[in-house]
Amino acid sequence: MGIADRLKDLKTKAVDATAERSDKIHEAVEKVATVADERTGGKYHERIQNASAKAGGLVDGLKDSDRDASAQSGDAAPGDTQAAPVADTQSAPPPDADSAPRA
Numbered sequence: 001m002g003i004a005d006r007l008k009d010l011k012t013k014a015v016d017a018t019a020e021r022s023d024k025i026h027e028a029v030e031k032v033a034t035v036a037d038e039r040t041g042g043k044y045h046e047r048i049q050n051a052s053a054k055a056g057g058l059v060d061g062l063k064d065s066d067r068d069a070s071a072q073s074g075d076a077a078p079g080d081t082q083a084a085p086v087a088d089t090q091s092a093p094p095p096d097a098d099s100a101p102r103a
Contacts, residue, residue, distance in 0.1 A: 019066035022059050029055045 018025065033052040037045050 015062050015066050018059060019063040022063045025059050026056055029059075 029052055033048050037048050040048070
């Protein structure tokens with residue numbers, strides 16, 4: 001077994017563990033966001049909420065990819081009839097005026 005196979009196996013284990021514990025991860029992200037918001041006095045509330053949403057989206061993405069991989073290999077749980085997620089067709093938000101290249 002080469003190093004690439006070992007890394008692939010570790011990635012699979014990490015994705016599986018994340019999918020199994022996604023509820024606890026979501027709870028932890030919410031708790032961290034609340035504490036960070038309190039400690040900054042709400043000054044960065046919007047940024048903290050955006051980061052929290054992104055973290056939750058990453059966890060859900062891993063969970064969905066794990067489900068898709070199980071379905072492709074025939075390991076889907078009985079009664080698991082959820083359709084595969086559709087690709088996000090939204091475009092990226094426009095860059096901030098501060099980040100625009102200067103002439």
